[in-house]
Amino acid sequence: MTASSVVTSHTKKFMKLTISIFCPRFNSSKCKTAAKMAVARIKLLRNKREAVMRQMRRDIALLLQSGQDATARIRVEHVIREQNVLAANEFIELFCELVVSRLSIIAKRRECPADLKEGIASLIFASPRCSEIPELVALRKIFEKKYGKDFVSAATDLRPNSGVNRMLIDKLSVRTPSHEGNCQRTSD
Structure with a gap:
């Protein structure tokens, strides 16, 4: 091997490294795998949450029958939170499927399509x-490489104008239920 071929080899490696650092390529296969795995995990979580919620509803009925209204109210708040998480997971599942179906468009464009x-x-x-x-x-990491830190933040x-779905924001927000009207908190 001559000195010039070694230099040329090192130059090519350096150029590839520089391009990979400053011009990161979008890896559609990693994106597709992550999105499909997220969908599969959401389906498993859905089954688990639905079973837990069925049991929680039975417990609430028993608490109401035994006159433990305050405890039942607390359990109802947990059921509502679980329902919100289930609804949020449905949105996430749909968005993952959308990303998988539009990967070719995402890979071709530099900016995020409207x-x-x-x-x-x-x-x-x-x-x-x-x-x-x-x-x-x-x-998130894949899209940060693709669209930049400003888009992600x-x-x-x-x-x-971030574009985040308003219903998803509502479902994932943690807020304490108000105790107004018929749901007055009583002291025991």
């Missing part, structure tokens, strides 16, 4: 809020 912005931004928003679906973190921080 018709996919809501789905992608919503998945990014959900990633730190849905720890039971770790594949969302992988998707806009969705995560809910900046104006």
